[in-house]
C-alpha cells in the first residue's frame with residue numbers, strides 16, 4: 001500500500017527517515033501493508049508548533065464557522081466510508097461487515113454531532129446584587145490524543161471532534177499497530193477547510209506518546225489505552241497540571257435475570273464478547289446468569305456461538321477476523337489455558353481454527369467458559385479477545401456485590417423484563433455506562449467513559465465539551481467601587 005509519508009503536519013504529509021522504522025501489518029495475512037517512521041524530536045516540535053499556530057487562528061473563528069468545517073468533514077468521511085472501512089479492515093483485521101457500518105460511520109457521527117455543539121457553544125448569565133456575571137467556555141489550547149489499536153479512526157474522531165468544536169487544535173498519535181486511518185482523518189479535515197496545523201498526526205511508540213504528554217505546549221492529554229499506560233500518562237499530564245481524559249480498560253459485568261428475554265440476553269452477551277473479535281474495552285466479559293436459567297442460557301449460547309463464521313475479514317460473509325497480532329493471540333491463549341487449569345468448564349471454542357484460510361492470521365475461536373468463579377484469573381483480568389466467562393448467581397443483592405468486586409468500572413449491563421429492577425441494578429452497578437436490555441451501544445449522543453481504574457473524563461455527548469474546554473467567569477459591576485481606602 002502506498003502511504004505518502006508517516007506523519008501529517010501543518011496541512012501536509014511529513015517524513016523524517018531518522019525515526020525508527022516500523023511496519024503496519026495486515027493481521028489476516030501477516031503481510032506488511034506499509035512501513036513508517038516513528039516521530040523524531042524534530043517532527044514532534046514541528047507538529048506542536050503548527051498546532052499552536054493553528055489553534056490561535058481557529059479560536060478566533062466564529063463557532064458557526066468552525067461548525068461548518070466539522071460538518072463538511074463528516075460529509076467527506078461518509079462519502080469515503082467504503083475506502084476507509086477497507087483500510088481499517090486491512091490495518092486491524094476486523095471484519096469488513098463491521099467496519100463498513102461501525103468505524104468511519106461512528107467517526108462521521110462524531111464530526112457531525114460536535115459540529116452542532118460547536119455552533120451552540122454558550123455560557124450562562126448570573127444575576128448579582130449590583131450587576132451580573134457571565135461564564136464562557138474557552139478552548140484549552142493544544143490537545144494531545146493518543147489512540148489504541150482496536151478502533152483507530154473512531155478513536156481519532158471521537159477525540160478530534162469535541163476538541164476542535166471547542167476551539168482547540170490536536171496532535172494525535174495513533175497506536176503503532178494501526179497508524180494509517182488517522183492520516184485520512186487529517187486529509188479530510190484539511191479538505192473540509194480547517195486551518196493548516198489544526199489536526200496533526202505523528203507516529204510512534206510509547207516514547208513518542210510520553211514526549212507529547214509532557215510537552216510544554218500541551219494543554220490536555222486524552223488517552224485511549226490500557227490501565228497501566230493510563231497510570232503513566234496521567235502522571236505525566238499531572239506533572240504540568242494538564243487536563244486529562246483517560247479511556248482505559250475494563251472487566252465489565254453483564255447480569256442476566258431469569259425473567260429476561262433469553263434470546264436477547266444471549267445476543268447481547270455475544271455482541272458484548274465477540275464483536276471486533278472481542279477487542280473492545282467495554283465488553284461484558286463477566287456474564288452473570290441467574291441459576292434457574294443457566295443451563296438453557298448455556299445451551300442456546302453454545303448453539304449460536306457455533307454459527308459464528310471466522311475467516312478472511314475482507315469477505316462480507318465473515319463475522320470474525322483475526323486478533324490484531326500474534327502476540328495478542330498468545331496472550332488470549334494464555335488466558336484460555338488459565339481458565340482450563342483453574343477449573344472453568346470450556347463450553348465451546350478455546351482453540352485455534354485449522355486450515356489454510358487461517359494459517360497466516362492470528363485467528364482464535366470464539367470461546368465460552370462456564371462454572372467460572374469470581375477469583376479465577378479469567379474473571380479478574382482483561383483478556384481483550386473473544387473469551388466469555390459465564391458465572392452463576394442466586395439473588396440480586398449477591399450479584400450486585402460480585403459485579404462490583406473489581407478494580408475496573410467502565411461498563412455494565414442488566415437484562416430483565418422488570419423495569420424497576422433494571423433501574424435499581426443499573427443504579428447500584430459501579431460503571432461509567434450501564435445498559436438495560438442491550439449492550440455495547442455507543443451512539444455519539446450519550447457520554448461514554450469509566451469510573452474506578454477504568455479512567456475518567458467522558459467522550460461523546462454534551463459532557464465531552466466540558467473536557468475540552470475551561471470555564472471563564474466574568475463579573476460585571478454596575479455600581480460604584482465600595483473601597484474603605
Ligand code: NAD
Pocket residue numbers: 146147148149150151173174175176204205206207208209210211213224225226227228229230232233246247248249250280281282382384410449450
Ligand atoms: P496501550 O495502553 O498499550 O497503548 C495505548 C496507546 O498508548 C498507544 O498509542 C501506545 O503507543 C501509547 N503509549 C504506550 N505507553 C505510553 C506512554 N508511556 N506514554 C504515552 N503513550 C503511551 O493499549 P492498546 O494495547 O493499544 O489498547 C488496548 C487497551 O485499550 C485495552 O486495555 C482496552 O481496554 C483499552 N481501550 C479502552 C477504550 C475506552 O474507551 N475506554 C477503548 C479502546 C481500548
